[in-house]
Amino acid sequence: MTAPAEQAPPGSAPGDAARAPGGRRRWRWLRSYPARRVAQAVITLYVVATFNFWLFRLLPGDPARMIARESRLSPEAYEQLRESFGLNEPAWEQYLIYLTKIYRFDTGISFKARLPVIDLLRPALYNTLILTGSALVLIFVFGLAFGIAAGWRRGTRTDTTLTLTALTLWSLPTFWVGLMLVLLFSITLGWLPVAGIRAVAAIYRTPFAEAQDVIQHLILPAATIAIVSVGSIALIMRNSLAEVADEDYMLAARARGLRPRTILWRYGVRNAFLPTFTLMALTLGLLMAGTIQTEVVFSWPGLGLLMYDAVQTRDLPVLEASFFVIAAIVVLATLLADLFYSRLDPRIRSS
Amino acid sequence: MSDKEGILADPISRRQFMAYTGKAGMAAMLATPIVTAACGGETASGVLRFGHLNIFDTPNPVMTGWEATTISAPDMHWLVYDRLMEFDADMSPVLSLATDRVLSNGGTTVTYTLREGVEFHDGEALTSADVKVSFELYRNTGKGLFGGFFEPLETVEAPDDVTVVLHFSGPPALDPSVWAPILPRRIWGDMTPEELYRFGNDEMIGSGPFKLNNYAPSERLELDRNSDWWGWASNGGPKQGALASIVKMQLANEEAVANSLRNNEIDVTGELTADIWDGLAGEPGIEAVEYPGLLLDHFGINVYEDPNNPGQPHPDSGGNPLLLDQRIREAMSWAIDRQRLVDIVLGGRGQKGTVVLPPGMGASFLEIPETRQANGNPDRARQILDEAGYIDRDGDGIREAPDGQKLSFQLFASSVIDRLPRYAELIKPMLEDVGMEIQGVFAEDDPTLIQRVFVDADWDMYTWLWNTPPDPTFMLSIQSCDQFGSLSDTYYCDAEYEALFKAQQVQGDPAERERMVHQAQQIFYDAFAYCVMAYPSRLQAYRTDNLTGWIFINNGVTVNWSTEQYLVLGEA
Numbered sequence: 001m002t003a004p005a006e007q008a009p010p011g012s013a014p015g016d017a018a019r020a021p022g023g024r025r026r027w028r029w030l031r032s033y034p035a036r037r038v039a040q041a042v043i044t045l046y047v048v049a050t051f052n053f054w055l056f057r058l059l060p061g062d063p064a065r066m067i068a069r070e071s072r073l074s075p076e077a078y079e080q081l082r083e084s085f086g087l088n089e090p091a092w093e094q095y096l097i098y099l100t101k102i103y104r105f106d107t108g109i110s111f112k113a114r115l116p117v118i119d120l121l122r123p124a125l126y127n128t129l130i131l132t133g134s135a136l137v138l139i140f141v142f143g144l145a146f147g148i149a150a151g152w153r154r155g156t157r158t159d160t161t162l163t164l165t166a167l168t169l170w171s172l173p174t175f176w177v178g179l180m181l182v183l184l185f186s187i188t189l190g191w192l193p194v195a196g197i198r199a200v201a202a203i204y205r206t207p208f209a210e211a212q213d214v215i216q217h218l219i220l221p222a223a224t225i226a227i228v229s230v231g232s233i234a235l236i237m238r239n240s241l242a243e244v245a246d247e248d249y250m251l252a253a254r255a256r257g258l259r260p261r262t263i264l265w266r267y268g269v270r271n272a273f274l275p276t277f278t279l280m281a282l283t284l285g286l287l288m289a290g291t292i293q294t295e296v297v298f299s300w301p302g303l304g305l306l307m308y309d310a311v312q313t314r315d316l317p318v319l320e321a322s323f324f325v326i327a328a329i330v331v332l333a334t335l336l337a338d339l340f341y342s343r344l345d346p347r348i349r350s351s
Numbered sequence: 352m353s354d355k356e357g358i359l360a361d362p363i364s365r366r367q368f369m370a371y372t373g374k375a376g377m378a379a380m381l382a383t384p385i386v387t388a389a390c391g392g393e394t395a396s397g398v399l400r401f402g403h404l405n406i407f408d409t410p411n412p413v414m415t416g417w418e419a420t421t422i423s424a425p426d427m428h429w430l431v432y433d434r435l436m437e438f439d440a441d442m443s444p445v446l447s448l449a450t451d452r453v454l455s456n457g458g459t460t461v462t463y464t465l466r467e468g469v470e471f472h473d474g475e476a477l478t479s480a481d482v483k484v485s486f487e488l489y490r491n492t493g494k495g496l497f498g499g500f501f502e503p504l505e506t507v508e509a510p511d512d513v514t515v516v517l518h519f520s521g522p523p524a525l526d527p528s529v530w531a532p533i534l535p536r537r538i539w540g541d542m543t544p545e546e547l548y549r550f551g552n553d554e555m556i557g558s559g560p561f562k563l564n565n566y567a568p569s570e571r572l573e574l575d576r577n578s579d580w581w582g583w584a585s586n587g588g589p590k591q592g593a594l595a596s597i598v599k600m601q602l603a604n605e606e607a608v609a610n611s612l613r614n615n616e617i618d619v620t621g622e623l624t625a626d627i628w629d630g631l632a633g634e635p636g637i638e639a640v641e642y643p644g645l646l647l648d649h650f651g652i653n654v655y656e657d658p659n660n661p662g663q664p665h666p667d668s669g670g671n672p673l674l675l676d677q678r679i680r681e682a683m684s685w686a687i688d689r690q691r692l693v694d695i696v697l698g699g700r701g702q703k704g705t706v707v708l709p710p711g712m713g714a715s716f717l718e719i720p721e722t723r724q725a726n727g728n729p730d731r732a733r734q735i736l737d738e739a740g741y742i743d744r745d746g747d748g749i750r751e752a753p754d755g756q757k758l759s760f761q762l763f764a765s766s767v768i769d770r771l772p773r774y775a776e777l778i779k780p781m782l783e784d785v786g787m788e789i790q791g792v793f794a795e796d797d798p799t800l801i802q803r804v805f806v807d808a809d810w811d812m813y814t815w816l817w818n819t820p821p822d823p824t825f826m827l828s829i830q831s832c833d834q835f836g837s838l839s840d841t842y843y844c845d846a847e848y849e850a851l852f853k854a855q856q857v858q859g860d861p862a863e864r865e866r867m868v869h870q871a872q873q874i875f876y877d878a879f880a881y882c883v884m885a886y887p888s889r890l891q892a893y894r895t896d897n898l899t900g901w902i903f904i905n906n907g908v909t910v911n912w913s914t915e916q917y918l919v920l921g922e923a
Contacts, residue, residue, distance in 0.1 A: 109548075109551075110568075113551065113568045114411050114548070114549065114550060114551045115409075115551035115568060116551070119551075120568050120569070187610055187613060190614065194607060194610040194613075195602050195607040195611055196602070196616070197570070200400040200402075200616060201398035201400050201573075296603040296604060297603070298607070299600075299602040299607050301567065301569055301570035301601070305569060305603055306569055314796060314797075314799075
C-alpha cells in the first residue's frame with residue numbers, strides 16, 4: 001500500500017492531495033443558499049451603517065455645539081469637547097471607530113438625556129415590539145380571513161365587498177384612523193384610554209392588573225395599525241387563492257370527492273399561503289419602521305416616538321442607533337422570510 | 352351575480368359566513384367593555400398627573416441647556432433639589448434653604464446662613480461645602496438657561512458648615528441663588544468637564560420636597576414626596592401641600608394632552624394652543640385658564656455691523672447689508688399689523704407686541720403709547736422707504752436702493768413651534784405689500800436655526816420666541832454686545848444700551864433700576880432690530896375634581912418659574 005504523500009506531484013507539500021478534496025467539501029456550505037443570504041444581509045447592514053455615518057456627518061451644524069446643546073461655549077471648552085468626542089480625528093479614523101463601536105454595540109450617549117442610548121433604545125424597542133407584534137396578530141388573523149373569504153368566493157358579491165373594504169382600509173391615513181378611534185372609544189364611550197402605555201399613577205395589586213392595563217392601552221394603537229395594514233394581506237391572500245383555485249390539482253381534489261372545506265384548507269390555503277407568508281415577514285419589518293404615526297397619535301413610548309423626539313431635538317446618537325436597529329430588523333425579517341420560504345419551497349434553494 | 356357563482360362549492364355558505372362574522376363582531380363588542388370596565392390599575396390618591404409635550408430634558412441640572420427654554424427640566428430639578436432662595440407665587444425671590452441673607456461691601460458680598468439638620472435623600476448631611484461646589488460648577492461651566500446669572504460671581508467661601516459667602520463683581524440685581532439646585536459634593540465635586548457632559552444623573556440625589564422614583568425618558572417622570580423635607584408643615588415648615596407624588600407623562604401632541612384631560616387620565620396640561628384650549632373651555636370638571644405670560648414672539652433682524660467700519664456689515668455676517676439701514680427696519684415695523692397676527696396665529700389669546708420685555712414682567716415692562724407704536728401702517732412704511740430713496744425703479748414691485756440693490760430678504764422660522772412659521776407666512780405678504788421681496792419662508796429645526804443665527808450670523812430675519820425668567824436681566828442680556836456668538840439674535844451693539852444694561856444688573860434701588868430697564872427697552876425699541884410681534888397668553892387647563900388648592904401664579908398653573916403650586920396642592 002502506497003502512502004498518499006508518495007502520490008503527490010513534485011513540489012507539493014505532503015498531505016496536500018489528501019486535504020484538497022475534503023477542504024473543498026468543508027467550505028462548500030459557503031456557497032449554499034442560506035450562507036449566501038446571510039452574507040448579503042451582513043453586507044446590507046454594513047452599507048446601512050456606512051450610509052448612517054456619512055448621512056449624519058453631512059447634516060449642517062457643528063457636532064461639538066450639538067453635543068453641548070449650547071452656543072455659549074468658551075473656545076477651550078469647545079476644543080475640549082471636540083477632542084473628547086474624537087471630532088478632531090480624520091474622517092476615516094472616525095469611521096473606523098464608528099464601525100468598532102457598532103461591533104461592540106456601543107451606542108454612545110444621548111445628546112439630550114445624557115444617558116446611554118442603549119438605555120433609551122431598549123425599552124422603546126420592547127414597547128414597539130409589543131405594539132407591532134399585537135398588530136401583526138390582528139393583521140394575520142383578519143387579513144387571512146378576509147383574503148380567504150374573498151379569494152375562495154372570487155367574482156361574487158362577497159369578493160367585491162371584501163376587496164373594496166380592503167382597498168378602502170388600505171388607503172386610510174393612519175393618524176386619521178387613530179384620532180377617530182380615540183374619539184369614539186375614549187372620548188365618546190369612555191371605554192379605552194387615550195394615550196400612553198400605562199395609566200398615569202396607577203397602583204397594580206397583581207401582575208395581571210398591570211398586564212390588563214397595558215392591554216387596555218394597547219387595543220387602540222394596535223387596532224389602528226391593523227386597520228390600515230390588513231388590506232394588503234387580505235388582497236395578496238385573495239389573489240393567491242384565486243390563482244391556486246384554477247390549478248389542476250384543485251380540480252383533481254374536487255373530482256376525488258373531497259369535502260370543500262378539506263380542499264380549501266389542505267390544497268388551497270396551503271399553496272396560496274407562500275406569497276402571503278413573505279409579505280407577513282416584510283410587514284413585520286415595515287411595521288417596525290412605520291409605527292411613528294401611530295406612536296405619536298397614541299403617545300406610545302416606542303421606537304417611533306423616540307425617533308420623533310430625537311428628530312425634533314437633533315439627538316444624533318439616538319437617531320443613528322434607531323435607524324440602524326430598524327434597518328437590522330428589516331434585514332433580519334427579510335432574511336428569516338427568505339430562509340423559511342426556501343424551506344417551504346425547495347425551488348428557491350435550487351434557483 | 353350570485354354567490355352560487357363561486358369557483359368551487361362553498362366550504363361555508365354565505366349565510367354561515369355572515370353568521371360567523373356577526374358572532375365575531377358581537378363577541379368583540381361584548382369583550383371590549385369587559386376588558387375596559389375592569390380597571391387594570393387603581394389610580395393612586397394625592398397624585399398630580401401632568402401631561403406635557405416635553406416632560407424633561409435631562410436629570411443633570413448642570414447640563415440643562417437650550418432645551419430648558421421650556422423650563423420643563425428646571426421645574427422638576429427644583430422639586431428634587433433645594434435652593435438657597437426660590438420664587439414665591441408672586442414671583443418674588445424669597446429665602447428657602449437659607450434662613451438668613453446679609454448683604455455687605457456695598458451689596459457685592461452676600462452671606463447666607465443655611466438651615467441646620469438638612470439631609471440629602473440618601474441620608475447624608477447637606478453642608479455649605481455642597482453649596483460651594485454647586486455654585487462653582489454653575490459659574491465655571493456657564494451652562495444652561497441660567498449661566499448668565501452666575502457670570503458676576505467671583506468667589507464662593509464656606510467658612511463653616513452653615514455659612515456660605517458669595518463675592519460678586521458688583522451687587523447683583525437678581526441673586527443667582529434662585530436658580531441654583533444644591534448638589535451633593537461627593538457626587539459632583541470631582542467631575543471633569545467631560546464626565547459632566549456624559550453624566551446622566553439617573554439617581555438624582557437631592558434634598559428637596561420630592562425625590563426621584565422613576566424616570567423613563569420620553570415616557571414619564573415620577574417624583575415621590577420626601578416626607579422628611581424640612582419645608583412640609585408636618586416637619587414644622589410652611590408648606591401645607593399634601594401631594595404624594597407628581598407624575599409627568601410625555602404626550603406627543605396637544606390633541607392627546609387635551610383628550611387625556613377630558614378622559615381624566617391627567618390632572619393638568621402643559622401650555623396649549625388657542626384652538627385646543629378653546630375646545631376645553633366650559634367642559635365639566637375642567638378649568639381652562641388664561642394667564643399673562645412671560646413669553647414674547649418676535650422676528651429678529653441681522654444688524655451685525657463692522658465696529659471698525661460703521662455702516663458696513665461685519666466680515667463674519669451673512670446677512671443682507673441693507674438691513675443695517677435703520678429706516679428699512681422701521682418701515683418693516685410699520686408694515687406689520689400685529690393685531691392681525693395675534694388674532695390669526697394666537698386666536699386672539701395674547702397681546703400685540705412692542706418692547707423686548709413682556710407685560711407679565713409687571714412694572715419692568717415699558718408701556719409704549721398706542722400713538723407711538725410703529726405698527727400696522729403700510730402707508731407710513733412706504734413713506735419712510737420713499738424718503739430714504741428706496742424706490743421701485745424697474746416696476747417689478749420690489750424697491751431698489753439707489754445703487755440698484757433690491758430690497759430682497761430671507762425669512763427663517765423655527766419649525767419646532769407651530770406658530771412661528773405661521774407668523775412668517777403672514778408677515779411675508781405684509782412686507783411685500785410695501786415693496787420688499789421675501790424670498791421665502793425657510794422653516795428649520797431649532798439646532799439648525801440656532802447654528803445659523805446665534806453662531807454663524809448667516810441670516811436676514813427669523814421668527815423666534817423667548818420664555819423669559821421673571822427678571823429683566825435675562826431678556827435685556829440677549830441684546831448685550833457680550834452675547835455675540837452666544838445669545839444675541841440680532842448682533843445689536845449700542846454703547847448707551849450696554850451701559851444701562853450693566854448698570855441695572857448691579858443697581859440695588861428698585862425704582863432706579865426700573866428707570867434704567869425702561870430706558871434700555873426704549874433704546875432697543877427705537878433701533879428696530881427686533882420686531883416683537885406678540886405676547887402670547889399662557890393657556891392651560893386642569894381638572895377640579897381630583898386635587899384642591901390650585902393657586903393663581905402669574906405665568907401659568909405649572910412650569911412657571913415657581914414651584915409653589917406643587918407645594919400647596921392637596922387631595923380633593
